[in-house]
Amino acid sequence: MFINMFVSTFVVIMFMVAAGQIIAKAVSKK
Amino acid sequence: MKFGILFAVLLYEIVVIFGVGFYISKKRNKSEEGGFALAGRSMGIATLASTIALTVLGTAHILGIFEMAYGMGAIAIWFSLAHVILIIVACLVTGIWVRRLGITTVPEALRDMYGKGVSTAIACVMAGVIWGILTLETQGVGIVVATMTGWSISQAAIVGGILGIFYVVLAGMEEVGAVNVINAIIMYIGLIIATAFIAMQLPGGNFNSVQAFFDADPAQNFMTSIFGTPELFITFAVGNIIAVTFCQGISQMLMQACMAAKDESTIRKTLWVAAPLNGMFGVFAVVIGLTARSIPEFAELGPKMAATTMLVNMLPAWLGALLLASLLAAILSTFAMTALTPATIFAMDIYKGFFNKDADEKQVTKTIRIMVVILAVIAIAIASYLPPILGAINWLFAWLVPVFWMFILGLFWKRSTAVGAATIIITWILNLAWSFTSIPASIGGIVGSLPNAYVTLVVSLIVLIVGNLIVKGEPAYIKSANH
Numbered sequence: 001m002f003i004n005m006f007v008s009t010f011v012v013i014m015f016m017v018a019a020g021q022i023i024a025k026a027v028s029k030k
Numbered sequence: 031m032k033f034g035i036l037f038a039v040l041l042y043e044i045v046v047i048f049g050v051g052f053y054i055s056k057k058r059n060k061s062e063e064g065g066f067a068l069a070g071r072s073m074g075i076a077t078l079a080s081t082i083a084l085t086v087l088g089t090a091h092i093l094g095i096f097e098m099a100y101g102m103g104a105i106a107i108w109f110s111l112a113h114v115i116l117i118i119v120a121c122l123v124t125g126i127w128v129r130r131l132g133i134t135t136v137p138e139a140l141r142d143m144y145g146k147g148v149s150t151a152i153a154c155v156m157a158g159v160i161w162g163i164l165t166l167e168t169q170g171v172g173i174v175v176a177t178m179t180g181w182s183i184s185q186a187a188i189v190g191g192i193l194g195i196f197y198v199v200l201a202g203m204e205e206v207g208a209v210n211v212i213n214a215i216i217m218y219i220g221l222i223i224a225t226a227f228i229a230m231q232l233p234g235g236n237f238n239s240v241q242a243f244f245d246a247d248p249a250q251n252f253m254t255s256i257f258g259t260p261e262l263f264i265t266f267a268v269g270n271i272i273a274v275t276f277c278q279g280i281s282q283m284l285m286q287a288c289m290a291a292k293d294e295s296t297i298r299k300t301l302w303v304a305a306p307l308n309g310m311f312g313v314f315a316v317v318i319g320l321t322a323r324s325i326p327e328f329a330e331l332g333p334k335m336a337a338t339t340m341l342v343n344m345l346p347a348w349l350g351a352l353l354l355a356s357l358l359a360a361i362l363s364t365f366a367m368t369a370l371t372p373a374t375i376f377a378m379d380i381y382k383g384f385f386n387k388d389a390d391e392k393q394v395t396k397t398i399r400i401m402v403v404i405l406a407v408i409a410i411a412i413a414s415y416l417p418p419i420l421g422a423i424n425w426l427f428a429w430l431v432p433v434f435w436m437f438i439l440g441l442f443w444k445r446s447t448a449v450g451a452a453t454i455i456i457t458w459i460l461n462l463a464w465s466f467t468s469i470p471a472s473i474g475g476i477v478g479s480l481p482n483a484y485v486t487l488v489v490s491l492i493v494l495i496v497g498n499l500i501v502k503g504e505p506a507y508i509k510s511a512n513h
Contacts, residue, residue, distance in 0.1 A: 001237040001254065002229065002317050006310070008256075009107060013114050013309045017301055020118040024298075 036178055039355040042216075043193050043362070050208045051200030058201065066202035066395040067134060067374045068290040075296055077207030079303035080214040081287045081367075082120070086113050086278055087308050088163075088364030089170025090423050092357050095312060096337035098266075099319025100329075103244070103253030106319065108267035110312025112274040114305045119279045121301035124434075125288030127441060129297060134289065135378045136282050140433070143440040143507050144450040146383075151454060152433055153379040157372035160283050161405055162426045164368035168194070168406075168413035170361045177338060178354050184414040190358070191410040194365035199402050202395070203290050206366050213359035214307060220349075220356035221314045228321060228344055237317060243324035253320065265479055273483030277427035280434040282371040365406075373401035425465045428482035432457040432490035439494055446503030453493045457486045 058065055073081070091110070098106035133139050136156065141149035171194060172187030179186060198206055233239045244253045252259050258266070278284050291297045322328045322336035331339055342350055377397040382389045389397070432453045439445070463469050464485050470478040504510065 001241040001320075002225065002313075005104065005107070005256070005317065006313050009111075009313045010306060010310060012111070013306050016111075016114055016118060017305045020122050021298070021301070024122040 036351070039178060039351050039358070042355055043358065046209055046212055046359075047193060047196050047205075048200070050212070051196060051205045054201035054204045054208060058204065065204075065391065067286065067370070067377075067398055069202065069204035069207060071290055072292055073203075073207055073287070073290045073296070074292055075300050075303060076211050077204075078287060078291050078296060079300045079307060080210035081203075081207045081290075081363075082117060082284065082300060082304040083307035084210045084214060084360055084363040085284055085287055085367040086116065086274075086364070087311055088167050088361050088368075089173075089419060090166070091311060092315065092360065093170060093173060093338075094419060094423075095315035096319040096322070097333045099316045100323045100333040100336055102258060102262055102266065103250075104256045104316055104320065105252075105258030105262050105266060107256050107312045107316050109270050109274075110309050110315075112267075112270040113278075114309040115271055116275045116278050116284070117305045117308060118301060119275055120284050120288060121297050121304065124279050124437065125285060125291075125297050126294050127437075128285045128289050129291055129294055135375050136280060136285050136433075136437070137375060137379045139507075140437065140440075140450075141379075143445045144436065145447045148447060148450045148454065150379065150383070151451075153375050155429055155454075155458070156282055156433065157375040159277075159426050159429045160281060160368050160372045160375075161409065162422065163283070164365065164372070164405060165409045165412045166419050166422055167361055167365040167368055168409045169419065171358065171365060172413055174354055174358045174361060177342070178351070178358075187410050187413045190362070191365075191406055191413075194362050194369065195403055195406045197362050197366035198370045199399050202370065202398070203286070206363065206370065207290070209366075210363050213356070213363060216352075217311075217356040217360050220353045221311070224341065224345055224349055224353045225314055225317065227346075227349060228318065228340075231344055232321070237321065240317075240321050240324045244320070253323075261476070264476065265481065269481040269484060272431070272487050273424065273427040273481060276434040276487060277430040277483065280437050281430055282375055283367055286367070286371050286374060369402045369406045369409075370398070372405055373398045376401045424481050424483070425461070428461045428464075428486045429458060431483055431486040432494075435490050435494055439498065441507045443506055444498045444503050445507060446498065446501045449494060449497030449501050449503065452497060453490050456493055457490045460489055461486050 058070070069077075091113075095106050095109055098109060128136065128139065131139050135153070137149045137153035140152055168187050168191055169183070171190030172183040175181065175186035175190045176183045197209060229236050241254055244250045257263055288297055291300070318341065319337050322340040325340065328336045328340040328343075341353060345353065377394050381397050382394060386393065436450050436453060440450070461482050464482050472478075
């Protein structure tokens with residue numbers, strides 16, 4: 001249970017960070 | 031707890047805080063502008079990431095998530111994920127802009143956008159909100175020190191509060207940053223070893239028995255899902271995302287750290303470290319909370335005591351001490367920032383803004399130091415009354431939601447002093463009414479149970495958008511001559 005939650009939370013966090021960086025870059029280019 | 035272990039914990043805090051504080055205060059050029067409050071705008075990725083992560087990781091994270099996991103299950107992780115979203119918004123939007131504008135306080139930017147009256151009102155409320163969080167952090171420090179010593183929470187809050195004052199008063203932001211790097215490392219070492227130790231003592235040497243406990247009861251199946259039930263998701267998960275992102279996303283507490291960054295690119299890169307550093311803490315806290323809930327002898331103690339009692343009982347004394355020292359350090363870092371930032375607002379927006387316009391760096395630093403001590407001492411006195419932590423956070427956070435949207439819309443779309451003033455007056459009155467009258471109860475249903483931040487978000491957006499469409503106002507701040 002712990003390993004599942006640890007890995008899935010880490011993936012979700014990194015996905016959110018990457019999405020944020022991509023959106024911020026796209027908006028600043030406009 | 032054995033005297034030797036208690037002594038080791040306090041010695042660790044004292045050596046780190048005083049050692050780093052004295053070293054930095056000797057090294058720094060005292061006349062450098064923004065040296066004390068903004069670390070000379072020189073913070074690199076390591077210090078900035080630790081400061082951003084630990085500033086918004088305090089009492090509510092530690093004691094709150096244990097309690098929430100007990101009652102609601104794994105959905106409590108959303109309290110942590112809401113802070114990840116906050117850090118993303120701060121590092122990519124608001125934090126970048128406060129650094130770009132070269133300001134020292136958030137109200138300074140709002141003064142240029144909405145005039146002195148509105149910005150002073152916001153300065154007073156923002157300092158008050160952050161100070162309110164300081165009283166909760168003081169309570170958290172008191173609870174952790176009391177667990178270690180057996181003293182009363184009031185006595186423990188005094189000792190912890192004194193440590194918290196020295197965390198910041200010797201060398202300001204640069205000291206907070208350096209101490210935070212050390213404490214972030216110690217915190218994760220403590221958490222990882224403690225979690226492994228607890229797992230080893232469970233049947234099978236892992237957390238499968240905890241999962242099996244909740245799977246066995248259909249009424250409690252939702253406890254191990256991070257999405258919980260639909261109603262919990264709307265009121266708790268989304269409610270937290272709104273409150274945390276739109277309050278802390280503009281609060282001086284987090285923005286002052288971003289203002290202290292070396293440059294904008296450092297803030298953007300810092301996000302990769304600060305987000306997981308803050309967010310992963312929730313996984314440990316939720317698993318510890320769920321484990322305590324699944325073991326009957328701890329579960330019967332109730333949500334407030336189950337997890338902490340389990341930690342004290344299941345861990346060897348040295349590891350319990352390491353974990354408590356690391357949790358204490360995390361709370362102290364928030365204590366330090368919640369004392370430093372209202373003191374900075376007072377020094378820059380009130381003292382320098384009204385009483386001594388020509389104050390030099392030395393006078394400003396002295397004013398900040400005096401205010402840190404005054405604010406912390408009053409917070410220690412109030413913390414003895416033990417205000418309820420989660421209810422208070424919910425109310426406090428809702429105050430700054432309109433300020434976030436005034437900043438964003440004023441920066442990129444349109445701004446008007448009259449609309450700005452109307453927005454804060456209406457939303458602040460409504461926030462008070464939502465907490466202290468029977469209006470939510472008389473509305474009832476899911477709307478009546480919505481947290482304050484939902485209400486202030488909807489109302490501030492309506493007033494700002496409708497107001498800006500009706501009133502002529504001025505163009506976006508980024509298009510103005512001032513900018």
